[in-house]
Amino acid sequence: MPRRHSRDRDRAHACTHARAHDHAHARSHDRGSVSVEATLLAPILVVIVLFVVHLGRYGTTHLRLVTAADHAARAASLVHPAMMATVGRGVALDNVSQNGIPCETFQAAVHVGDDTDPATVRVDLTCVIDRRGLDMLAPMPRRIAVSSTEVIDRWRIDS
DSSP states (O other): OOOHHHHHHHHHHHHHHHHHHHHHHHHHHHHHHHHHHHHHHHHHHHHHHHHHHHHHHHHHHHHHHHHHHHHHHHHHHHHHOGGGGHHHHHHHHHHHHHHTTTTEEEEEEEEEEEEESEEEEEEEEEEEEETTTOOTTOOOOOEEEEEEEOOOTTTTTTT
């Protein structure tokens, strides 16, 4: 009986040794696959990061333009009707430049609605987002258009 145990032990040792050898061989065989996978995945990760930057720039620009339109419409609603267009455009331009809104082109339009009761003033802002550094993701210009309307306070202005 003792011989049988030693034979079983020898077989188990041989199997364990063979498995360890196979595992070491597999590790050395897979050694270059990590660098190949990293080489293939790096461009995809760069595109994903650029896409996130593009979305962030788009969202931030939209929110800042909405704020600029709100400020411009409010300022225009508080002055004489003859000055509303000038004041609205001026406040919009100041707000865009002070907040560093990244626009390639920027347009501001002020519309006074005298035919409604109560009278309103609407400021429309249009911005083409600056694509510097993101040309690969945004070959076409991204245009953002926002609008804000305020009621003209008839008691604060000279009619």
